[in-house]
Amino acid sequence: MQRSFRAGAKEVAPLLVGVVPFALVAGSAVTDVGLGILEAAACSIIVFAGAAQLALTQLWGDGAPLLVVIATALVVNARFVMYSASLAPVISPEAGRARPFLGYLLTDQVYAVTVLKGRENGSRPVPYYLGAGLALWFTWQVGTIAGAMLGAVIPASWQLDFAVPLVFLVLLVPALKVRADVEVAIVSGLAAAALVPVLPLQSGLLVAILCGAAWGAWRAIGEDDHA
């Protein structure tokens, strides 16, 4: 149990290099629109999702209608439904009474490491997920409070945000074991390249994941017909 918890924290650690500058930006965005450190901390604890926090804070600061602010943030976070459904077969059977409390910690990074590595080397997925999730949670909270107090102190020119796709790249390699997944990756990669810059409400990511998954599902139907 402890070993799995540590394994999860260890696996997510390199991703924190990219999480810290993002947390600083998310924290400083809240003070930039005239709110305080309390609101910055509350935003990170209550919402705990970087892209949505930035979107809702900036829209609120621009004076957008509250319904627009809320709807935008929820669309940005809609991908979590897919992550949760995809992760459920891995963590739900072992979760027992903890089930209702696990979802709160779900992020892009923690989803990726748990779904791909949570059962490797005899790890148990639930403590593994908690280790990864809590490591990221504490980093995010400390980072946003620091950002609210100090501003985005890491220069944007360092481009530390690039650490996140780099780590995902390493995770992606073993995730492409079968031909179907290679095709899925090509479809969702092309869709993301085309749609992420243009679709509104940052919905390009969600639509790209759906395109890739739909290709995989459609392909499986064809194969079943031949079988």
Place this chain on the structure above:
Amino acid sequence: MSTGSYWLVLIIVGAGTVLMRSLPIVLHGRGSMPKLIGRLLRHVPAAALTALVVPSVLYSTSTGSHAFDPARCGAGVLALFVALRTRNVVATLAAGMGGLWILAALLG
């Protein structure tokens, strides 16, 4: 706008987000899932990871919009080779970040 409206947004978005994150985990195993949903979900890991990687490698968002960034592309290709060969996170991070800084200095 008043601080109160910001708190209202936080509470509604927070509640909606935690529901989206939690419901599938909580409801897992209750009732049977349509076959199509199962087929879609099987490929979410590969689809999600690729969709997260590709735009961050192709585009820089430092100007506020998505701009094609040749330094990121070059560093991304280098990192992909290192990832394929070593499957090592630290080596891939070093190659990708190092490559990005060098290319950005050369091209910038």
